[in-house]
Amino acid sequence: MKDSIGLYIHIPFCKAKCYYCDFNSFSDKNESIKPYFDALKKEIANYSAIAGEYEISSVFIGGGTPSSVDAQYIYDIMKLCQNSYDLQKDAEISLETNPGTLSYDKLRTYRECGINRLSIGLQAWQNRLLREIGRIHYVEEFIQNYELARKAGFTNINTDLIFALPGQTIDEWSHTVRNVSRLQPEHISCYSLKIEEGTVLWEKYKNGEIKQTEDELDREMYYFAKNELKEHGYHLYEISNFSKQGYECKHNLIYWKAKEYLGCGAGAHSYFNGIRYNNIYGLDDYIDNMYNGSIIENEIAIDQNDRMAEFVILGMRLTKGISSIEFKKMFGIDIREKFGQKFEELINKGLVKYEGDRFKLTDLGLDLANMVFVEFI
Ligand code: SF4
Structure with missing residues (x-):
């Protein structure tokens, strides 16, 4: 029997940069979408010989906002993976999405190419807070997109939430958790906001326009989520992650269990054959180096x-x-x-x-x- 590994694919495009985001994502690089996918396909194909020796137990297409690009790109990538790698029959195949970038047709295309788990970034239920953290959508779009996803056949949906947002009250957070849990997604992630250097929120924080949430309130919010979600049938299986029984994220479990995986795309990390390494972060450098040079930026052998x-x-x-x-x-x-x-x-x-x-x-x-x-x- 073959050993199994996970596969991560990074799509670094977003409609706009959220004010708290320090991920490897770009909102001003639409002209690079096509060349990026060409380079990405080359990287995925390059791995086919070694990856073929393993079974792929999960694919996670993350970003960025993979749903911000034409669905055909995602379809082609998935078809390439299916043709190049040995995907397990019950492989978990996740796609990260954001409200405001989804349509029924897109969702159907995702289903048709084998995506069986959708992660939707909501973050907060209040449009006021969504504006203040630079999200591109309103809560109404989230609700509409969530319902479309169910209609398109998705039976495994994650919703991402963030708490300890600047100025967020415990009532606002309670309202967010309650409303999301009423929708009954199979999985909910709740992350405490960290104001990272280099982000818009960091500038505001440095200029004294916003404050870091007090630890006490941060913990109160966390405990609220823990208790409330338990009542709605979710169990906390990782510090920030809650799921219905049997819907724990298989792909993330690979990371937490220190198992091996391959990462494709700009800035993607891999852990393979006892070596942890990452690709070049810059979009243009990643594309250029795919054809002339090496896309690997750092590697470290794990003893x-x-x-x-x-x-x-x-x-x-x-x-x-x-x-x-x-x-x-x-x-x-x-x-x-x-x-x-x-x-x-x-x-x-x-x-x-x-x-x-x-x-x-x-x-x-x-x-x-x-x-x-x-x-x-
Ligand atoms: S959608 Fe996600 S990756 Fe894109 S800017 Fe916002 S937080 Fe960053």
Whole structure:
């Protein structure tokens, strides 16, 4: 039986740049769409020999806003993947989308080329907040697009939300969570806003126009989501991710379980054959180098020590934590021999607990996860 890997495909185009966004995405490069897809197809085809030795268990087409480009581009990419790689029959194939860029025809095209999971970026239910973070859509478009997606046959939908937005009240956040959970998407991601350098919000923050949300309110919002979503049938399976049973994101689980995957496109990261590497970020550089030179910008070999640390740091993001039995199977040594003292300290601080054969974060640990992870770096 072949081993399985995941495949990530990056589409870096957006209609406009959101004020909080530091992702590798561009809103002023429409003339590069066609050459970018040509280069991307070349990269996907280049991998076909090695990728063919594996089964692809998930494909994640992310961005950027993949739904902002003509659906035919996505269709062609998917057909190329199906012809070049060994996609598992039940492979999870996700597409990231944003309200205001979807139509029924587009959604049908996505279904026809095998996409079976849709992620829709809503972020907040209030048009006032959507404007303040530079989103291109109104909540009404989200509702309409969500309904169109159901009509087009999507039975696995994620909705992305952000809390701790500047000036956002707990009532606004409660309203967002309640309204989204009433729609019953299969998966909901709730991320706490981090104001990143180089973004519009960062400038506003530096100029004193907006404030960072207080930690206390941030946590109140997180706990609200945790409790409310539980009541609506969702379980928290990763620090920021909730799902209905059986709808956990297979692709992201590959990252959290420190398993291997290939990434195609500008700035895409890969972890393959024990090496982590990433492609060139710049759009034009990626396209140029596809034909003359190398598209790989950085690579780093992951040794046994790194792998053990990654297994812990990434795996502890999952609420079910990491299994000491699995650790022993993978690395041939007892996890306590390697990290026993660290775990003991974290357990004494109330950040980690040990249940069954698993180390996992406590509620306090979920709040202070970075304090835990840093111990293993
Ligand atoms: S839609 Fe997503 S990738 Fe595009 S600018 Fe907004 S946050 Fe960034």
